[in-house]
Amino acid sequence: MTDDDPSQEPQQLRKGGALDEATVTALRQHLPRVAKLVVAEIMREVPAYDVPFQGRMGRIIEKAVQVSLESFVSLASQSAPRSGTKVGVGVAAARDLGQAEARTGRPIEALLSAYRVGAGAAWRELSVEAVAAGVDAATLGRFAELVFSYIDELSAASVAGHHSQTTSAERARIVHLDRLTRTLLTGAGGAELDAAAAAAMWAPPRTLTAVLVPEGRLATTAAVLDPRTLTLSEDLPQREEYPVTGHAALLVPDAGGRARAHLNEVLDGRPAVIGPARPWQLAGQSYDRATRALPLAATGVPLDTDEVLPELVLHADPAALADLRETALAPFAEVAEGAADRLAETLRAWLLLQGRRELVAEALHVHPQTVRYRMNQVRDLYGERLADPDEVLAIILALGRSEDR
Template structure:
């Protein structure tokens, strides 16, 4: 964009910091000259003949500027008739304010304020319409070029001399710079506002998914969040401090919630990611990519049942925490289902252990520990003494002796499938 573009971007940054409050300041301080444009206007004196000639040509200048914009800026090429009318009205307003600015004596800032405000709102409108700031600046450049060409020709024909023409040119492009900066600021503010609202809606959607809200509520949240409905969702839990690194590994569409997680306190430092449509192959790759990062990966569930994936991931998170280890690497709940089942009801598990292992109650602590471990491995290895001996680092005869003790204690119950099931769970 060259020097003019640099000026526009500099002024854009100035506007973007507090552009809305800047509009308020302009209204509240009518005698304050806010820009160099007003200074340039105050230094220029236009004769009545020049003013009359310029104003009479405004409709024609606006029409030619809009026609050039429609042709030269691709995004406006398919503009509908009402859009063309809106653009032409905006151009006429800007040019009218400019001529008022150029013709005034004394305070030149007054006609500039509504033009700035109008340009700011124009930028917001363009952002809402989905048009980029590049298209907006291109329209300004084309409009400025066409308008200057016609206005300068009219001014010279009406008697403006070369010295005044130079001042007139400086005023034209300073004016365009300031309107461009206001529009860019409006565009940026609208995008920021829209993005902030979208983030809020998506946070709300994520929270409702984790809570297990009704389909009606979730569909309404989905629409407000402008989030494409997935087939499935997989819940991931990690520490908030790890969130940034994990987000880069998952689908960019993933929802993120780092506050107000259901059944989680702020002290737990936990964040959730809801990953859409995670296929089995993608899940494997994700677990590999997570590596040593502390992440718990829940099961993949239909999107309306996201809460189920979250609850299981949360149970796994709590299981690891209660074990005193926490997630030190990717923890796939699908590979630890037995552990999660056993941990689902700690009191029931304790009662099962007490009843199933009651025959060992009269043993010493050391003897009980040895027989429990032998019984666990004997059940898991389906009675193969060689495998049990290898796992225990003892002789096969030692295994034979201990199994004999167990049969004396349990009797025929070791051949009862229900008892064997209970023992496997109890000793898991």
């Protein structure tokens, strides 16, 4: 579509309502003043254009307004305007203007307000001069219809242009944000991350914290987090030993330090695994930690990986942990299974509570004499190994998650 296409002009422009030559001449003398007044009123009434319309750009806009007004006046002087007569900047140009406004980030409401304010100011001045020139009410009414009908068409064209640009730009940005998130989760290098962030028009925060949620909970979880949060719901980077099938990932900006308590509070009551805060370029480390913690997560409640670090260390190498338990707890193999469990439980409490019998008894809900009896049995089984710090460390680690033995 081009400005020369007759279909671009409103049908009202090809109907009657002519101004006489004397009136047209009188109106033209006032057009430079009216154009200046229109621009000034837009700057005053529409704050979004106060700065953009200053200086050289203001003079360009003022000239465009004057050209539009001259074409309105010329058209109004024709009792039967020629088909395809161009008015003002044209509908195609208005569509382009809507797209340009979208690229600057200004909402379409600002441009529509400018049209409304500008048309009102222009008509107020021109109608006064037309009445002074003796234009009758019927002709003046048709002139008003021509002006405001065309403004309606310009507005509709600009809305269409703004929407098409916004929709296209948003689709492209979503693609770039997905690519950026995937790049972060896979632990790509600095140059690649910088390029991905620039393409997505995303301003990096100081830190990012990975949060894993069931895929169906992504939208509701993202809604309560920082609007800058990055999300990815499909084809998450997989870790062979810690699959994340059925989950979505979120990268929450600046949720470390004191802000972590707020993150935990916001996620309270939601199924989620929260990784550690890491510098934004190292977000992949937070994601890795969260994926490793998935087996420890309970249903329906959040798991803060900062609070289960010992368990994560113990499960870092399951095979090594199994070997450690077999070696460190071998003496209990000489005892019946039920008795072995009771002795192991007592030994764990004894080591963690530094041999304070009363506290051990309280923790196990038994009599202190029972603790003494059991520990005598344990000493018989372990002998001098309980005096060796390295052996004690191995036993504590082996008993670290007694419910997993």
